[in-house]
Amino acid sequence: MADIETKKILNTIINDDCIKIMNAMEENSVDLIFADPPYNLQLGEHLTRPDNTHVAGVYEDWDSFESLAEYDDYTRQWLEAARRVLKEDGSIWVIGSYHNIFRVGYIMQDLGFWILNDVVWNKVNPMPNFKGTRFTNAHETLVWAVKNPKAKYTFNYEAMKALNEDTQMRSTWEIPLCTGKERLKNADGSKLHPTQKPEALLYRVLMASSKVGDVVLDPFFGTGTTGAVAKKLGRCFIGIERDPIYVQGAQERIDNVEPVANAALEYSCKQKQPRIPFGTVVERGLLKPGTILYDAGRKHTAFVRSDGTIKGDNTEGSIHQVGAAAQNASACNGWMYWYYEDENKSLICIDELRQKVRNEMNGEK
Numbered sequence: 001m002a003d004i005e006t007k008k009i010l011n012t013i014i015n016d017d018c019i020k021i022m023n024a025m026e027e028n029s030v031d032l033i034f035a036d037p038p039y040n041l042q043l044g045e046h047l048t049r050p051d052n053t054h055v056a057g058v059y060e061d062w063d064s065f066e067s068l069a070e071y072d073d074y075t076r077q078w079l080e081a082a083r084r085v086l087k088e089d090g091s092i093w094v095i096g097s098y099h100n101i102f103r104v105g106y107i108m109q110d111l112g113f114w115i116l117n118d119v120v121w122n123k124v125n126p127m128p129n130f131k132g133t134r135f136t137n138a139h140e141t142l143v144w145a146v147k148n149p150k151a152k153y154t155f156n157y158e159a160m161k162a163l164n165e166d167t168q169m170r171s172t173w174e175i176p177l178c179t180g181k182e183r184l185k186n187a188d189g190s191k192l193h194p195t196q197k198p199e200a201l202l203y204r205v206l207m208a209s210s211k212v213g214d215v216v217l218d219p220f221f222g223t224g225t226t227g228a229v230a231k232k233l234g235r236c237f238i239g240i241e242r243d244p245i246y247v248q249g250a251q252e253r254i255d256n257v258e259p260v261a262n263a264a265l266e267y268s269c270k271q272k273q274p275r276i277p278f279g280t281v282v283e284r285g286l287l288k289p290g291t292i293l294y295d296a297g298r299k300h301t302a303f304v305r306s307d308g309t310i311k312g313d314n315t316e317g318s319i320h321q322v323g324a325a326a327q328n329a330s331a332c333n334g335w336m337y338w339y340y341e342d343e344n345k346s347l348i349c350i351d352e353l354r355q356k357v358r359n360e361m362n363g364e365k
Contacts, residue, residue: 004021010237016240018242021240023084027084028086031087031214032215032216034092035092035218036095036197036218036220037078039099075104079113083147091154093144097137097141098141113147115144115145118144118171119143119144119173120171121140121201122173123140156211169208178198184196198225212265214236217238222241224246226239227239228253274358276354277308279307281354282304284357286357290304291303292340294347302338313326320332323337
């Protein structure tokens with residue numbers, strides 16, 4: 001089969017086998033892959049609740065494999081195809097449960113993928129263990145990886161920190177199962193797909209590891225959660241799904257999504273600033289040795305020494321060490337703590353001098 005041009009299949013759902021389609025797509029053509037493959041749950045007999053009502057588990061043919069060897073072979077085939085279409089600096093997320101994620105991770109490493117994180121999706125409303133024979137299975141695992149250790153992948157660190165109320169985002173995510181109106185239903189009111197993922201989960205994945213306009217591929221598209229979130233967040237999607245009923249449900253769902261306005265798609269992206277030692281300020285003559293430094297209340301003082309250290313009343317060292325000692329604190333940002341006097345005896349924060357050096361390094365005045 002001739003190569004499928006990526007630009008011709010953007011924002012479409014392809015009703016076909018994902019291995020076949022990915023092997024026909026252009027190489028190195030997608031920025032991000034989110035894969036929710038069969039888990040090979042091996043449930044066997046149907047589960048019932050204590051009141052003998054039926055539990056809607058996963059008994060579909062697409063989750064059934066004759067053996068672990070067959071499952072491993074299938075996993076290797078689709079991961080090889082996914083690796084082929086992923087850009088060199090793109091990344092891939094694969095979600096699974098204890099039934100399959102360890103096998104998937106092993107095969108990913110065999111194929112040369114470099115794992116960045118394993119993220120635990122902690123389901124705040126998990127299905128109980130009705131038999132009472134094991135712990136309630138309350139989490140799934142996502143493996144986030146790139147094609148090689150030197151890949152310059154996208155990670156919107158500042159956006160994720162802002163999403164988490166200005167606290168660094170951790171690798172455990174508290175997100176409920178997909179329920180209520182978000183859950184797609186059949187005509188008889190039952191679940192259209194047994195393992196539909198919540199949009200909140202995909203929102204976090206796409207926000208963390210893609211940019212506006214990026215191409216996001218989901219080879220096991222199901223009911224289209226990836227596509228719906230991609231459309232909301234200004235990303236392009238490509239969905240591949242074998243089941244025509246799922247395709248129909250996903251298409252109707254995505255057609256009803258209202259894209260977010262461009263202005264609202266902007267997010268925090270703090271540029272990493274070059275590190276400036278305090279000694280650089282001294283050697284450039286912005287502060288002379290012997291200059292007296294003050295805290296904001298003029299309670300503590302220290303003087304600048306020629307090697308870029310400072311000496312206070314009872315201690316000496318870096319601007320951070322002496323600042324911490326002055327406050328009897330474990331740490332201190334000396335750039336924000338210390339001030340110097342200008343010609344008018346007004347206090348000026350030394351951080352302004354650091355910024356001046358940075359501006360000069362960037363060719364600014």
